[in-house]
Amino acid sequence: MVDVAFGPEPGPKRGNGPGESYLAMVRRKRMYGGILLAVFVAMMAAGFQLADGRNAGGFWDGLHRLGDFPSEVLAEAWRNRANIPGLFWQFLPSLIETLNIAALSTLLGGLGAMMLALLATRGLARWPRLTPLFRRLMDALRAVPEIVVALVLIFILGGGPIPAVIAIALHTVGALGKLFSEVAENADLKPVEGLTSVGAGWGQRMVLGVLPQVAPNWVSYALLRFEINVRASAILGFVGSGGIGYDLKLAMQWGGGKYDQVVAIFLLLFLTIVAIDRLSDHVRARLVKGRV
Amino acid sequence: MVDASLSMDMVARFQRRRLMALGVPVLILMYLSYVFIAFDVAGLAARARLDHAVVLLSDFVSHKTHVTRDNRSGALSVAIEGEAKGLYPAGRLPAWVSVDGATTRIDLGDGHMVQYDADGAQYVVPGYGTIAIRPEGGKLVLTAPEPRPDWINASDTRVSVTTEAGRFAYTRSKVETFRYAPGWELFFFTLDSPFSGRAPGDLLALALWGERVDPALPNAMAMVRDVWTNKMWRHGDVVWAIFETVLMAFLGTFGAALLALPMAFMAASNIMPVRALRFAFRRLFDFLRGVDGLIWTIILSRAFGPGPMTGALAILITDSGSFGKTFSEALENIDEKQVEGIRSTGANGVQRARFGVIPQVTPVLLSQVLYYLESNTRSATVIGAIVGGGIGLLLTQAIQTQKDWEEVAYYMLLIVLMVMAMDSVSGWLRRKLITGG
Structure with missing residues (x-):
C-alpha cells in the first residue's frame, strides 16, 4: 500500500465494466482525499488565526519588525567585533559545561536505557512477566518533559548543572530505552541459547550474547540522542540552571551593550551544534554500515 | 603456515577485544570522575535543601x-x-x-x-x-x-x-x-461559591432537582461556571493553556511539513538537476537546524511578543530544517520506475511529482511528521516557558512562586497526560493513514 488509503480495498465490481468501476473508485477516493485536505487546510487556517489572536503582538504587525532585533544585535556586534574572539574564550568554559551536561546525561541515560531495554524486550527479559511494567515505566519517563523535572530539582538541589543532568538523563532513559528495545527485539537468539546451554547467567548472556550484536545500532542511537541533548541542555540553561544557555540569558537580559556577547554565544552554539551534527552523522554512517 | 598466521591474527584480534572490553569501562569511569569534580557533586549534599523536598512532597498530596x-x-x-x-x-x-x-x-x-x-x-x-x-x-x-x-x-x-x-x-x-x-484544597469550588464544602451526593441532587441557588442560572450551569472560574486553580485558564500548547505543536509541525515539502524537492539530487540550487537548499536546511530552536524562539519573541503564534513559528522554522533534510533523503530513495512510467505518458514536471513521487513518499513523510507531532508537544511546553504561552508558562510561574506546589503537581500531571494523549493520537493516525487499517 503506497498511497494514503481510505477505506477498504475495492469490493465486488459493480457498473458496466472494470474500467467504469475503477474510475468510480478513483473519483470517490479523490473526493475523500479532497475533503480531508479541505478539513486540514481549514484547521490550519483557523489555528493560525486563533494563535495570532491570542498572541501578544500580531503576526502582521510583527513581521516587519522581525529583522529589527537581529540587525540591532548584529550592528552592535559588528562595531565591537574585535571583542568576539576574546569572548569565545570567555564563554568556552560554559560551552564545555553544556557539552558535559549533555554527555553525562546521555551516558547515564544510555546505561539506564540498556538495562530497561533488555528487561523490557520479549525473549530476553530477566523477568518476562514484568516486561509490560518496564515498558510503561519507559513511556512515563519519555512523557515527562525535561523542563518539568529540571525546575523542580532546581528548587531542591539549588542551581548548577546537576538538576539539568538528572532531568535530561531521565528523559533519555525513556527515549533511548524504546529504541534500544526495538533493536534488541531483532537480535539473533542463537548466541543467547548457546550461552544458556553452557550455563551462563542472565548478565553473561546479555553481555556476551546480545551486546555485541546490538552495539553498533545502540551507539548510533546514543549519538543521535547526544545531539538532541546538547540542544536540550542549552535550552535548560536558558530556563534554569548552568551552562551556556544561562550566559545567553544574562547577556540578553542586559539588553543593548552586551550584544557582542550574545553574538559570540550564538556563534559558539551554532558552530558546536553543526560540528556535532556532522561528526555524529559521519560516525553513525560508519557504524550502521557495518565497519566498526 | 597459513594456519599459523590465521591463529596469530585471531589471537591479536582477541587481545584487541579484551583491551576494548577493559578500556571502554575504564574510559567511562575516568570521564565520570572528571565530571564528578567539574560539577562539584561532592558539594551537592551541602547545597541540597531537603526541607524543600519535604515541603514539596507534602504540598503535592496535602494542604x-x-x-x-x-x-x-x-x-x-x-x-x-x-x-x-x-x-x-x-x-x-x-x-x-x-x-x-x-x-x-x-x-x-x-x-x-x-x-x-x-x-x-x-x-x-x-x-x-x-x-x-x-x-x-x-x-x-x-x-x-x-x-x-x-x-x-x-x-x-x-x-x-x-x-x-x-x-x-x-x-x-x-x-x-x-x-x-x-488532598488538594478547593479543587472544584472556592469558598465564595455556594457549592463549596458540600458532599457529592448533595451536589448531584442540587444539580438535578434542587432549588436554584442563583436565580439567573440552572444549578448545573452555575456549578460548571464556578468550577471554570475557580480562583485557586483557574481551570478555565489551564484548559486554554493546554489547548494553546497543543495548537503550537500542531501548527508548528504541519506548517513545517508544508514548507519543507517543496524545498525538499529542490534539494533532492534525482529531481533537481541544478547542482548549485541543490547545494543552496541543503545549506539552508543545515542553517535552520543548526540555529537552535532556542535562538529562533528568542528572535521571534522579540518581534511578535509572547504567545502561541510565536511558539508555533519557532517550532515551524526549526522543524522545516529537519523535515527538509529527511524529506529530501526520502525523495532520493524512491523507485524511479514509476516516475519513468508517468513520464512516458507525456506528463510534465509537476504531474510527475504529483503522480510519480508523492504517492511513494507519503507514508514515509507522514510517519515522520506524526512522530514529530508528539515530540513537539513536549517542545511546545518548553518553548511556552521561554516565550510565555501555554502550559509551560503556567508551570514556570507556579514554580517561581515557590509555594503553590500542589499546582505544580497538577500541571505536571496534565503535561504528562497531554503528551501521552498526543502520543496515542499520533500513533492512531499513523496506523490509520499509513497502513490503512
Missing part, C-alpha cells in the same frame, strides 16, 4: 489551613494556605474552629487542642501536657512541663510548636495555627 489571630486587633482569620483566595467567610468557619467571644478553640484532631484567649494562647498536647503562652511586658512567657522536648522552639519573641497534628507559632504580633489535611 494546610491557617488559623491566625492578630494579637493587636484580636481579629481572627481562617484561610486555606493563608491566601486571600482561600479565606473562609466570617459566618462559615470550618467545624473544627469554634469562636466564643474572645476565645477561639481549634481542634487539631487526636486530642490536640489549641485555644486562643484574652490572656494569650495554650496548646494541649495529649501525653505531654499543656503549653501556655502569655505576653508579659513585651516578652513571651512560656509555661510547659519540664523537660522541654525539642519540638518546642522558644525564645523571648517567638514560640513555635511542631507536632504530627499541625504547627503552632506565637509571636508578639500574631498567633497562628496550621492544620494539615490530605
Whole structure:
C-alpha cells in the first residue's frame, strides 16, 4: 500500500465494466482525499488565526519588525567585533559545561536505557512477566518533559548543572530505552541459547550474547540522542540552571551593550551544534554500515 | 603456515577485544570522575535543601489551613494556605474552629487542642501536657512541663510548636495555627461559591432537582461556571493553556511539513538537476537546524511578543530544517520506475511529482511528521516557558512562586497526560493513514 488509503480495498465490481468501476473508485477516493485536505487546510487556517489572536503582538504587525532585533544585535556586534574572539574564550568554559551536561546525561541515560531495554524486550527479559511494567515505566519517563523535572530539582538541589543532568538523563532513559528495545527485539537468539546451554547467567548472556550484536545500532542511537541533548541542555540553561544557555540569558537580559556577547554565544552554539551534527552523522554512517 | 598466521591474527584480534572490553569501562569511569569534580557533586549534599523536598512532597498530596489571630486587633482569620483566595467567610468557619467571644478553640484532631484567649494562647498536647503562652511586658512567657522536648522552639519573641497534628507559632504580633489535611484544597469550588464544602451526593441532587441557588442560572450551569472560574486553580485558564500548547505543536509541525515539502524537492539530487540550487537548499536546511530552536524562539519573541503564534513559528522554522533534510533523503530513495512510467505518458514536471513521487513518499513523510507531532508537544511546553504561552508558562510561574506546589503537581500531571494523549493520537493516525487499517 503506497498511497494514503481510505477505506477498504475495492469490493465486488459493480457498473458496466472494470474500467467504469475503477474510475468510480478513483473519483470517490479523490473526493475523500479532497475533503480531508479541505478539513486540514481549514484547521490550519483557523489555528493560525486563533494563535495570532491570542498572541501578544500580531503576526502582521510583527513581521516587519522581525529583522529589527537581529540587525540591532548584529550592528552592535559588528562595531565591537574585535571583542568576539576574546569572548569565545570567555564563554568556552560554559560551552564545555553544556557539552558535559549533555554527555553525562546521555551516558547515564544510555546505561539506564540498556538495562530497561533488555528487561523490557520479549525473549530476553530477566523477568518476562514484568516486561509490560518496564515498558510503561519507559513511556512515563519519555512523557515527562525535561523542563518539568529540571525546575523542580532546581528548587531542591539549588542551581548548577546537576538538576539539568538528572532531568535530561531521565528523559533519555525513556527515549533511548524504546529504541534500544526495538533493536534488541531483532537480535539473533542463537548466541543467547548457546550461552544458556553452557550455563551462563542472565548478565553473561546479555553481555556476551546480545551486546555485541546490538552495539553498533545502540551507539548510533546514543549519538543521535547526544545531539538532541546538547540542544536540550542549552535550552535548560536558558530556563534554569548552568551552562551556556544561562550566559545567553544574562547577556540578553542586559539588553543593548552586551550584544557582542550574545553574538559570540550564538556563534559558539551554532558552530558546536553543526560540528556535532556532522561528526555524529559521519560516525553513525560508519557504524550502521557495518565497519566498526 | 597459513594456519599459523590465521591463529596469530585471531589471537591479536582477541587481545584487541579484551583491551576494548577493559578500556571502554575504564574510559567511562575516568570521564565520570572528571565530571564528578567539574560539577562539584561532592558539594551537592551541602547545597541540597531537603526541607524543600519535604515541603514539596507534602504540598503535592496535602494542604494546610491557617488559623491566625492578630494579637493587636484580636481579629481572627481562617484561610486555606493563608491566601486571600482561600479565606473562609466570617459566618462559615470550618467545624473544627469554634469562636466564643474572645476565645477561639481549634481542634487539631487526636486530642490536640489549641485555644486562643484574652490572656494569650495554650496548646494541649495529649501525653505531654499543656503549653501556655502569655505576653508579659513585651516578652513571651512560656509555661510547659519540664523537660522541654525539642519540638518546642522558644525564645523571648517567638514560640513555635511542631507536632504530627499541625504547627503552632506565637509571636508578639500574631498567633497562628496550621492544620494539615490530605488532598488538594478547593479543587472544584472556592469558598465564595455556594457549592463549596458540600458532599457529592448533595451536589448531584442540587444539580438535578434542587432549588436554584442563583436565580439567573440552572444549578448545573452555575456549578460548571464556578468550577471554570475557580480562583485557586483557574481551570478555565489551564484548559486554554493546554489547548494553546497543543495548537503550537500542531501548527508548528504541519506548517513545517508544508514548507519543507517543496524545498525538499529542490534539494533532492534525482529531481533537481541544478547542482548549485541543490547545494543552496541543503545549506539552508543545515542553517535552520543548526540555529537552535532556542535562538529562533528568542528572535521571534522579540518581534511578535509572547504567545502561541510565536511558539508555533519557532517550532515551524526549526522543524522545516529537519523535515527538509529527511524529506529530501526520502525523495532520493524512491523507485524511479514509476516516475519513468508517468513520464512516458507525456506528463510534465509537476504531474510527475504529483503522480510519480508523492504517492511513494507519503507514508514515509507522514510517519515522520506524526512522530514529530508528539515530540513537539513536549517542545511546545518548553518553548511556552521561554516565550510565555501555554502550559509551560503556567508551570514556570507556579514554580517561581515557590509555594503553590500542589499546582505544580497538577500541571505536571496534565503535561504528562497531554503528551501521552498526543502520543496515542499520533500513533492512531499513523496506523490509520499509513497502513490503512
